[in-house]
Amino acid sequence: MTGPDSSKPAGQGAAPASSQSSQTPPTPPTQPIDGKYQVLREVSRTGNVTLYEVRAAEGVTRQVAWFEVQTPAERQNFHAYRTALRSVAPAGLTDVVARPGAYYAVWQPVSGTPLAEAAAQPTKRQEMVEAVEALGTRLADAGFALSDADIVMQGDMPLVAYLRPAAPRTPEEIAALNAGVLGGLRGGKVRRKRERRPGAWLTFVPGLFFLSGAGWLGAQAAQIYLNPPVGEVSSVTSQPAAEAARALTKKGFRVEYAYGESGTLPIGMVIRQEPEAGTSLPVGRQVILTVNKPAPLVVPKVEDMTLAQAAGPLGDNALKLGKVIRVDGTLTRTPEGRIIAQIPPAGASTQRSQPVQVLVSTGVRSEETFIIDLRGLTFEQARDWARAAGLVVTEVTREPSDKTENTVLSQEPAPFATVPVGSPVKLVVASVKYTPPSVPTEPLPIPPPYVPPPPPEPITAPDQTQAPGTQPPATQPPATQPSGSQPAGTQPTPAAPGGSATDTAPQPDTAAPPATPAPPAVDTTPRQVNLRYTFGTELPGGTYSITVQDASGEREIMPGVPAAQVAGRLAQAPIQVQGNAVFIIRRDGAEYARVPAQ
Numbered sequence: 001m002t003g004p005d006s007s008k009p010a011g012q013g014a015a016p017a018s019s020q021s022s023q024t025p026p027t028p029p030t031q032p033i034d035g036k037y038q039v040l041r042e043v044s045r046t047g048n049v050t051l052y053e054v055r056a057a058e059g060v061t062r063q064v065a066w067f068e069v070q071t072p073a074e075r076q077n078f079h080a081y082r083t084a085l086r087s088v089a090p091a092g093l094t095d096v097v098a099r100p101g102a103y104y105a106v107w108q109p110v111s112g113t114p115l116a117e118a119a120a121q122p123t124k125r126q127e128m129v130e131a132v133e134a135l136g137t138r139l140a141d142a143g144f145a146l147s148d149a150d151i152v153m154q155g156d157m158p159l160v161a162y163l164r165p166a167a168p169r170t171p172e173e174i175a176a177l178n179a180g181v182l183g184g185l186r187g188g189k190v191r192r193k194r195e196r197r198p199g200a201w202l203t204f205v206p207g208l209f210f211l212s213g214a215g216w217l218g219a220q221a222a223q224i225y226l227n228p229p230v231g232e233v234s235s236v237t238s239q240p241a242a243e244a245a246r247a248l249t250k251k252g253f254r255v256e257y258a259y260g261e262s263g264t265l266p267i268g269m270v271i272r273q274e275p276e277a278g279t280s281l282p283v284g285r286q287v288i289l290t291v292n293k294p295a296p297l298v299v300p301k302v303e304d305m306t307l308a309q310a311a312g313p314l315g316d317n318a319l320k321l322g323k324v325i326r327v328d329g330t331l332t333r334t335p336e337g338r339i340i341a342q343i344p345p346a347g348a349s350t351q352r353s354q355p356v357q358v359l360v361s362t363g364v365r366s367e368e369t370f371i372i373d374l375r376g377l378t379f380e381q382a383r384d385w386a387r388a389a390g391l392v393v394t395e396v397t398r399e400p401s402d403k404t405e406n407t408v409l410s411q412e413p414a415p416f417a418t419v420p421v422g423s424p425v426k427l428v429v430a431s432v433k434y435t436p437p438s439v440p441t442e443p444l445p446i447p448p449p450y451v452p453p454p455p456p457e458p459i460t461a462p463d464q465t466q467a468p469g470t471q472p473p474a475t476q477p478p479a480t481q482p483s484g485s486q487p488a489g490t491q492p493t494p495a496a497p498g499g500s501a502t503d504t505a506p507q508p509d510t511a512a513p514p515a516t517p518a519p520p521a522v523d524t525t526p527r528q529v530n531l532r533y534t535f536g537t538e539l540p541g542g543t544y545s546i547t548v549q550d551a552s553g554e555r556e557i558m559p560g561v562p563a564a565q566v567a568g569r570l571a572q573a574p575i576q577v578q579g580n581a582v583f584i585i586r587r588d589g590a591e592y593a594r595v596p597a598q
Contacts, residue, residue, distance in 0.1 A: 034102045035327045035340040036359055037064050048074055049165050060108075062094065065165070067103040078103050081165050084142035090149075090160035095345060102332065110161040112152030119185045128156040129185055135160070136178045143168065145177035233287060235277030237270050241291040244270045252283035259293040267292055267351050294352045301346030302358065306337050314356060322355025329361025336363030371425065373415035374408045379429050382408045386425045394424035400538075401430035433538065524551045524578045529597035531557070531575055531583050537568040542588045546571065548597075551579030563587075 032038045037054035040061070044051045048068040056062050069075050082096050085105065095106040118128065135158045136146045143166075150162040169177075231251045236244030245255040262271045274288045275281060297317050302310035307324065314321055327340065334340050343357040344350055371389045374382040383393050401409060412426040413419050531546070543560035557575060575581070577597065585593040 031331045032327060033064055033066060033104065033331075034097065035329060035332050035334070035361070037062065037106070047165075056106075063107045063162075065105045065107065067165075069103045075103075077165070080143065080168075081105075084144055085163065087142045088138055088144075088149075088160060088163065090163055092150075092159075092161040093163075107162050110152050110159055112154045112159060112161075115151040115153060115158065115181075115185075118153045119181075124185065125156055128153065128158075129182075131156055132158050132185055133182060136182065140171065140174045140178065143174070145169070145174045146181040147177050229283045230280050231283050233273070233275055233277055233279045233281050236273055236289065237277070238265060239270050241268055241270055241289060244273075244289055248287050248289075253281065254284065254286045256286055256288050258288055258290045260290045261294040261352075262292045265292045267294070267353075296349040297352060299342070299344050299346055299348045299350050299356060302342055302356070303339050303346065304334070305339050307339070307358070307360065310339060310358065318352040319350065320353060320355050322357040325357070325359050326362050327359050328365070329363055330365045332361070333364055334361035336361055367421040368418050369421050370416050370418050371411070371413065374411045374427065375415075377408050379406050379408065379427065382411070382427055390421040391419070391423050391425045393427060395426040397426070397428045398431040399428050400433040402433070403430040405430055405432055526576065526578050528574050528576055529581055530572065531595070532570070532572045532598060533583065533585065533593075533595045534570045535566045535568060539563040539567045540587070544592065545586050547584045547586065548575055548577060548581055549584060550577040550581040552577075554584075557583075 033052065033054060037052075037056055040053045040055060042050060043053055043063065048070075050066045050068070052064045052066060054062050054064050067074070067078050069078055078098065082098060082105075085093055085096055090107075092107045092110045093105060094108050097104055097106075115132070118124070132146070132151070135149075135151070139146060139149060144163065145166075148164050148166045149160045150164075151158050152161050153159075229252070231253065233253065234247055234251065236247055239247075241257065245257075248255050260271050262269075265271060269292050271290045271292050273290070281287070297319065299319070300313035300317055302313060307321065311321060322343075329336065329338070329340060332340055338361050340359045340361050342359070350356075367390070369389045369391065371391055372385055374385060377385070379396065386393050399409060401407075403409065407430045408427055409430055410428045413423070531548075533546070535544070541563050543562060544566055545556060545560045546558035547554055547556045557573070558571065575583075575597075581597040583595040583597065584591055585595065
């Protein structure tokens with residue numbers, strides 16, 4: 001009996017040797033593989049494949065080739081290996097599993113003579129050599145060589161007891177490896193197949209003896225045919241088909257099977273027979289036995305279901321729930337009460353009323369973890385940290401903040417708090433304080449434009465009354481008194497003799513005030529401007545009004561309106577103003593904002 005055992009040379013009924021150092025023996029896992037196979041010891045390890053000797057749930061010993069799949073390339077290599085197994089159909093393979101976290105193949109021992117021992121015999125049969133060559137062709141088509149397989153011989157038939165995973169090779173490399181194995185098989189003496197020709201033995205019998213013997217045999221056959229012995233057909237209904245056939249053939253009858261279906265008899269029992277029991281029938285005649293063998297059924301998938309849920313698909317397929325084995329679900333992360341695996345597996349063929357054995361999880365053992373301080377990170381970064389810690393972000397609340405949008409403001413659980421694996425995480429992230437309205441709102445109603453009153457007519461000051469025939473007094477510049485002159489207000493000195501005296505009235509001794517500069521001109525030209533202002537969506541409470549300030553002063557153009565009525569709305573209107581103008585937004589009478597005229 002041969003299987004994937006490291007005690008035999010590679011390629012001759014053996015698995016590859018372990019790549020680990022003999023000084024540090026590997027430690028087998030303490031938990032069952034996939035919750036179904038209890039590890040007894042580690043046999044070998046090559047690359048990302050570890051071969052374990054395990055005990056299955058049925059109590060039998062098997063070997064599991066476990067694949068550590070971490071990258072897409074490793075996953076692709078495993079699927080290629082599984083495809084090769086399906087193509088070659090090894091006799092030692094019992095199961096192949098491929099799902100996240102569990103990639104492995106299960107192998108059983110196969111009895112027979114190792115190929116190396118058969119090749120070492122001095123004489124080989126031609127049929128054996130041709131069968132091994134055909135197996136090599138099938139392996140090559142799947143991307144493997146004969147040296148990758150543990151092959152045992154049952155007579156002239158080669159069987160694959162174990163197929164080792166191998167790196168991709170070219171057809172030329174596979175052909176070179178197969179040539180080495182087939183060369184040793186073809187060495188020595190190969191006994192050719194003996195070709196039999198019908199009737200060749202007759203050449204050794206003299207013609208006359210043949211004719212006389214044939215005549216005698218013909219006469220005996222005619223006698224037996226015309227007067228055959230008669231026997232009674234026994235009753236074999238409700239018996240196993242093999243026992244019934246054995247009882248009838250002992251009486252000289254020929255037996256042929258037909259298949260039917262019965263809900264009262266076990267599978268393999270005789271439902272009826274033709275002819276019926278007690279019938280006298282010549283020896284050599286045929287008896288037809290109808291055996292209870294319903295059409296095969298496909299086992300439904302019940303993994304990840306509860307026992308109550310699995311009863312439905314099993315009943316729909318005329319199957320029944322078999323033995324229930326409860327195992328720890330920590331390794332497969334299977335919740336309590338859920339089915340981890342089933343025997344037979346989903347998709348296998350079975351018969352009606354057959355049991356399906358299931359392995360049910362006892363739950364996942366609690367594991368604790370913690371989470372770092374997520375505050376200040378972006379939401380995406382915080383979510384990735386939560387996943388790495390084995391936690392799940394289940395609730396996200398957005399809160400207006402001055403922080404950058406999408407930044408984590410607070411978290412629950414608190415930073416570095418110890419919590420069970422799988423616990424929920426709640427985050428509060430920042431959002432912008434003001435968001436423009438997605439749908440434009442109608443502008444606020446604005447009172448009619450203000451029309452200023454006409455400016456008052458200028459008032460002309462009355463002229464001073466002049467005496468008829470008199471001229472208005474001329475303004476004389478102040479006289480400059482030379483040094484030694486008389487003081488102001490004294491009578492002039494009489495003119496010298498021969499001269500004329502000037503009778504001039506004395507001038508007041510007061511100087512004219514300096515001229516005051518005129519103020520700059522104010523633009524009072526009437527014109528029309530536009531008011532356009534959008535109130536924020538999150539206005540502080542209060543009453544809001546709008547006034548305009550121009551050359552004519554300040555006037556209100558929108559009376560006080562509550563904040564709830566103007567929040568997020570647009571105020572716009574044409575306004576008649578004089579000169580430069582500015583709009584003032586007031587909240588409860590106090591200035592809130594200024595808007596330049598457009």
